[in-house]
Amino acid sequence: MAWKTIDRNQPVIDPNAPPLLSEALCEKIRSFFPRYETKRAVLLPALHIVQHEHGHVNYQAMKEVAELLEIHPSDVMDVVSFYTHFSSHPRGRKTILVCRSLSCELMGGKEVLETLKTQLGVDEHGTTADGRYTLMTEECLAACDHAPCMLVNERMHKGVNGDDVASILADSDNDKLAMPRSDLFDPPEHGAAELETTSDVAEMSEAK
Ligand code: FES
Structure with a gap:
């Protein structure tokens, strides 16, 4: 396999591009802050939220998540590239x-x-x-x-x-769940905490 050459001088994010994370999306991510001791700890829920909204987490989204959580963009990229669940580029629907x-x-x-x-x-x-x-x-x-x-x-x-x-x-519903797994990351007042036990949560996420 030939090595792919990357020109590090080429910006990968258009500096004039409008924000990818809407205010509503940022607010949803911020609503997790009180649950954790550090903003960094909100990284996984934040990535789930962004990917659920946009289908992937591209470089611009990584940078905006990093700004929101006050961490370095490379920390976000480390996590996105580690978990196959997350994608930095568009996939099929x-x-x-x-x-x-x-x-x-x-x-x-x-x-x-x-x-x-x-x-x-x-x-x-x-x-x-x-x-x-x-x-x-x-x-x-x-x-x-x-x-x-x-x-x-x-x-x-x-x-x-x-x-x-x-x-x-x-089957056009082959991906349908009663409760999307990403909703399990909702803040307590809106989501999982309303379910009484962890088995309730598991049952909901397994439901077809
Ligand atoms: S080996 Fe396939 S689900 Fe565990």
Whole structure:
């Protein structure tokens, strides 16, 4: 593979671009401040909020989040680039994450991935021509007892086999949850705290 050359003198953010984070979005992020001892600790909820709104967290959004949390932009980039859940560039409208860890691999995860590649006409990291799906793999999705698993956006599909792939792709609600996982990050007065127990939260996030 050829090395990609990056010209560090070229600005990656247009200095004249309008703010990407609306005041409402900033306010939602700020509402987490009282919950933590430092603003830095709000980084993960902030990134979830931004990605939920914009579909990805680009360089400009990273810089604006950094300003809001009073940390360095590289700290934000470290986190965005560490977690595959976050993306610095646009993906398809839905992201499919197929588990590639041991339990799923033993139970046929590879077949699911290959079937997806064939039916979507893309390779791993590819986005379909209509912009509908981006296909990726991920380490354990924490549902090993239902292997093989895949996520469509935030919705988990368990015990999937190659024959299920076509019907999952054809279902326009294949990513719908009763409560988006990102809403679980809502401040106590608006979201998760209204649920009485952690099992309530888990149940809501699993609901289809
Ligand atoms: S190994 Fe696939 S969910 Fe854990």
